[in-house]
Amino acid sequence: MAITSTAAGPGRLAHRDPRVLAWLGAYTASLIGDQIWFLALSWTAVRSGDATQTGLVLAAGSLPRALLMLPGGAIADRVGPRRVVIGSDLVRCVVMLVAAFAVWASSPAVWLLVAIALVFGAVDALFMPAVGALPVRLTTRTQLVRVQGMRSLSQRVATVVSAPIGGAVLAWGDAETAFLLDAALFGLSLVLLWRLRPGAAPEAEAGTEEPELGLRAGLRYVARHPVLRPLLVITALMEAGFAIPMNIGIVLLADDTGWGPGGMGLVLGAWGIGAAIGALALTIVGRVPRPGLVLPVGMLVMATGLVGLGYAPGIGIAVAAAAVLGIATGVVGGCGNALVQSICAPGALGRVTAIQMLTGVGLIPLLYPVGGFVASAHGAPVVFAGGGGAMLAGVLVTVVTRPFRARPHPSSK
Known part of the structure; x- marks a missing residue:
């Protein structure tokens, strides 16, 4: 069943809107997954190589995010943010399953960790601007302050809970368990966003024009x-x-x-x-x-x-x-x-x-x-x-x- 609602009116508060709450849940799950992924990747890299190789693996995960962030935003505007976040979550689930299998099968080579980190970083560069572009399609402009307050709260929650959860999972089940947990978190985000039906984008403000694509x-x-x-x-x-x-x-x-x-x-x-x-x-x-x-x-x-x-x-x-x-x-x-x-x-x-x-x-x-x-x-x-x-x-x-x-x-x- 899709999460839909009529166009939000002045009386529909963001914290009571099922579409906003679904978006917030997906965003929070993704934040927690991102941080656990970084911990698990760091741990796996340390156990698979030396300090220099560990730095190479972590840089491979960060570089695509910096290089592809702007093109990712352009893609979100061209094809629509919902399609981009759904596709990104699907790819991230697959990447986490591949990473879990690689760690379970044997100690993965550094080149494989670099490849996994590159793919994940590139997909993250698509997801981040697209998920940030969704709120204006879910609620009215009068609720955007409240939505951003809720978003900031979710960031604080993710920061507080991610490290203890990631550390406990790594101690209990090693990196493959952490990667499987990440796959579940990105899967949860995927389900919530798949069921989400954003409304039409609001019109641009008077006196401004929609820019061309690109x-x-x-x-x-x-x-x-x-x-x-x-x-x-x-x-x-x-x-x-x-x-x-x-x-x-x-x-x-x-x-x-x-x-x-x-x-x-x-x-x-x-x-x-x-x-x-x-x-x-x-x-x-x-x-x-x-x-x-x-x-x-x-x-x-x-x-x-x-x-x-x-x-x-x-x-x-x-x-x-x-x-x-x-x-x-x-x-x-x-x-x-x-x-x-x-x-x-x-x-x-x-x-x-x-x-x-x-x-x-x-x-x-x-x-x-x-x-x-x-x-x-x-x-x-x-x-x-x-x-x-x-x-x-x-x-x-x-x-x-x-x-x-x-x-x-x-x-x-």
Whole structure:
């Protein structure tokens, strides 16, 4: 039986809409599967080769995602996001079964792991922008803030549960069991999306036109859009300013200050709880009437939290700063994503989502060596100060972009 509903009206809240819940369940299952896959692949590579070969296998899984993300968004716009996510889930199920068989049969050669990682990374590059383009076909623009809050919550849940589940499965049944679990998770996502019947894409906003199909046309559309262009710059600055300190700087800071792994775990846990609170607040409130005010204020709070964390005199203040940073991250991230979804022409949403994800997932890891160099030369706190500076640059973009400042969010209408 297909999951269908009449066109969502103002009274149909996203958290009660079966189509939105089905999409959210598929997205959550896919996130958990992705993270367990990475753990299982890492474990298998370590047991099958040396450190250099392990790095080669992991790079093989990441490189296609960066290279194919934009073409993946263009494909989603051309053939429709539902078809792309269903096909991607089907291929990922098959890849996981092949990986499970390879590990069960014998210790797989490094070349086979590289091939499996390349295929999975390429398919993931198709899935990610397509699944992000579906919400506008499932609910009204007035519910997009709530949908993005729910999406952020699912990301927090996936982050919390994936590592313990993956570690337990690897300890109990080894890598083939983890790959079979992944096949089941991607199969669940496939079933939910197969039964999903999205509505027609909404019309583009008055005064804007649907761009032509194709990657170049999508890039031109973003470059010429008076609100999308600065908004994507803002989100890229936010992602860079956050990711480098919290992925590289936090490890070095914990070592320099003597907090150790336990203290680092407390800081990251406080951030995760704060981010969940921020996402939950968006889910409950469901509207952001002044994004031109909420985003810069939220990024100011993020800048304060980053600098406070980097220069905290003790673990207690560091935990408090991380919690504040997390709350602001949940609000700013959800609000920014909802605004992108609401103002983008539906026919370009796959490509625009791909641009967002490329800057947040594909390219930022390339800057990690820079963060490590800065920390080595000037100390870990400077990395956090640099992240705060990136946030302030984002605030400056909002201040000088009049169309962005003047724009009300559709959820306020």
